Amino acid sequence: xxxxxxxxxxxxxxxxxxxxxxxxxxxxxxxxxxxxxxxxxxxxxxxxxxxxxxxxxxxxxxxxxxxxxxxxxxxxxxxxxxxxxxxxxxxxxxxxxxxxxxxxxxxxxxxxxxxxxxxxxxxxxxxxxxxxxxxxxxxxxxxxxxxxxxxxxxxxxxxxxxxxxxxxxxxxxxxxxxxxxxxxxxxxxxxxxxxxxxxxxxxxxxxxxxxxxxxxxxxxxxxxxxxxxxxxxxxxxxxxxxxxxxxxxxxxxxxxxxxxxxxxxxxxxxxxxxxxxxxxxxxxxxxxxxxxxxxxxxxxxxxxxxxxxxxxxxxxxxxxxxxxxxxxxxxxxxxxxxxxxxxxxxxxxxxxxxxxxxxxxxxxxxxxxxxxxxxxxxxxxxxxxxxxxxxxxxxxxxxxxxxxxxxxxxxxxxxxxxxxxxxxxxxxxxxxxxxxxxxxxxxxxxxxxxxxxxxxxxxxxxxxxxxxxxxxxxxxxxxxxxxxxxxxxxxxxxxxxxxx
Numbered sequence: 001x002x003x004x005x006x007x008x009x010x011x012x013x014x015x016x017x018x019x020x021x022x023x024x025x026x027x028x029x030x031x032x033x034x035x036x037x038x039x040x041x042x043x044x045x046x047x048x049x050x051x052x053x054x055x056x057x058x059x060x061x062x063x064x065x066x067x068x069x070x071x072x073x074x075x076x077x078x079x080x081x082x083x084x085x086x087x088x089x090x091x092x093x094x095x096x097x098x099x100x101x102x103x104x105x106x107x108x109x110x111x112x113x114x115x116x117x118x119x120x121x122x123x124x125x126x127x128x129x130x131x132x133x134x135x136x137x138x139x140x141x142x143x144x145x146x147x148x149x150x151x152x153x154x155x156x157x158x159x160x161x162x163x164x165x166x167x168x169x170x171x172x173x174x175x176x177x178x179x180x181x182x183x184x185x186x187x188x189x190x191x192x193x194x195x196x197x198x199x200x201x202x203x204x205x206x207x208x209x210x211x212x213x214x215x216x217x218x219x220x221x222x223x224x225x226x227x228x229x230x231x232x233x234x235x236x237x238x239x240x241x242x243x244x245x246x247x248x249x250x251x252x253x254x255x256x257x258x259x260x261x262x263x264x265x266x267x268x269x270x271x272x273x274x275x276x277x278x279x280x281x282x283x284x285x286x287x288x289x290x291x292x293x294x295x296x297x298x299x300x301x302x303x304x305x306x307x308x309x310x311x312x313x314x315x316x317x318x319x320x321x322x323x324x325x326x327x328x329x330x331x332x333x334x335x336x337x338x339x340x341x342x343x344x345x346x347x348x349x350x351x352x353x354x355x356x357x358x359x360x361x362x363x364x365x366x367x368x369x370x371x372x373x374x375x376x377x378x379x380x381x382x383x384x385x386x387x388x389x390x391x392x393x394x395x396x397x398x399x400x401x402x403x404x405x406x407x408x409x410x411x412x413x414x415x416x417x418x419x420x421x422x423x424x425x426x427x428x429x430x431x432x433x434x435x436x437x438x439x440x441x442x443x444x445x446x447x448x449x450x451x452x453x454x455x456x457x458x459x460x461x462x463x464x465x466x467x468x469x470x471x472x473x474x475x476x477x478x479x480x481x482x483x484x485x486x487x488x489x490x491x492x493x494x495x496x497x498x499x500x
Contacts, residue, residue, distance in 0.1 A: 063416075077106065080443070127487060358374045407419070
């Protein structure tokens with residue numbers, strides 16, 4: 001029985017991949033405006049799907065989408081401070097009060113200048129251990145001021161690459177990434193123009209504002225084939241992916257996780273293999289689009305994936321800003337097989353209190369086998385903010401992650417500071433007994449950055465090999481032991497501390 005359930009779920013996953021691909025084609029077609037006048041109404045409705053699915057009352061008020069776009073172009077920073085950690089006694093170490101520790105992390109980056117500055121520190125009272133890192137296209141500079149004061153260790157790009165044989169830096173210059181994005185946009189528009197004549201659209205005679213749209217299998221296969229050819233010409237991107245994946249495989253080899261050769265991975269070979277397999281699932285894709293007073297209300301389709309009948313519907317209720325979207329995917333299975341259904345519900349509500357919610361439920365023959373939900377709230381009057389995520393399973397077993405606090409110094413689209421007084425994870429077992437696994441306080445700042453990024457201060461120590469770090473090994477180990485002692489992790493009689 002369990003194998004049947006897993007098999008049906010895998011079929012649903014394959015169906016979702018195909019449906020998302022096909023629906024994406026339709027949405028891009030609409031957005032590109034490549035349809036003749038008899039198709040305009042249907043695809044004007046279809047073009048609303050992406051905006052309706054992205055509807056977020058909290059995100060829009062805080063300017064999170066604009067902020068995400070701004071961080072791609074302007075120097076930006078993310079600062080995180082965690083404190084007041086309280087662990088369940090079964091997880092907490094003995095004789096160490098973790099609530100006295102503070103962890104801070106700062107990440108500043110400039111995409112155009114290809115610079116990044118990252119600072120991390122862990123402190124208990126006045127005793128602190130920190131790591132300062134700086135990187136650009138030519139070098140990385142590291143400093144550990146509490147351990148080796150007044151020194152800044154410099155690693156050239158060539159030196160860093162030598163530490164991982166057979167691998168290279170996978171990072172791409174920002175201008176290459178932007179060029180790829182421009183090429184991809186141009187490619188998609190050209191593909192949509194090719195599809196213009198192949199897409200059929202007929203108004204449905206059922207008393208509703210509805211249209212039936214069909215994209216042929218040949219058209220779908222053409223897009224897959226053309227995309228593969230397009231990527232073959234994007235050698236900077238594909239070479240970067242190859243270097244990145246080969247670095248991962250090489251690391252796994254060193255750890256004994258895999259026997260695969262690092263240099264055997266080839267992105268284009270993998271893409272061609274995936275394209276061939278994806279083409280096995282393509283077919284004439286027909287879906288129905290419904291609207292009311294010019295607003296999209298429903299998309300639905302059905303088909304067969306590996307001889308399993310699949311139905312999909314996406315309905316929209318309410319107006320943008322105060323809306324509900326419900327996605328339902330199910331296999332209308334014969335009696336002798338397991339019927340699996342996935343229901344995704346997304347809500348967005350405006351007012352003095354803003355709320356966004358998302359829930360995913362998986363059921364087998366009408367009985368839920370698991371639910372995941374996420375709810376985010378923001379109150380305009382006092383800037384109160386909360387976010388909760390729940391996972392539940394049959395039998396009453398649940399897990400809840402909760403973030404409660406407020407938003408400070410909001411500048412929509414450029415800066416936001418989340419002051420979270422309570423971040424906690426709680427589990428509830430089948431006996432309804434709850435256990436708080438951990439709780440802590442957090443301060444998370446995200447926004448544009450002013451000023452320049454500079455390497456850590458200190459006398460530069462050029463590192464060409466690991467042997468260049470050997471003279472500092474004793475000083476490093478002694479410093480670590482001293483800090484561990486200050487934190488109460490080592491006893492006064494611990495080896496190596498008698499001379500400190």
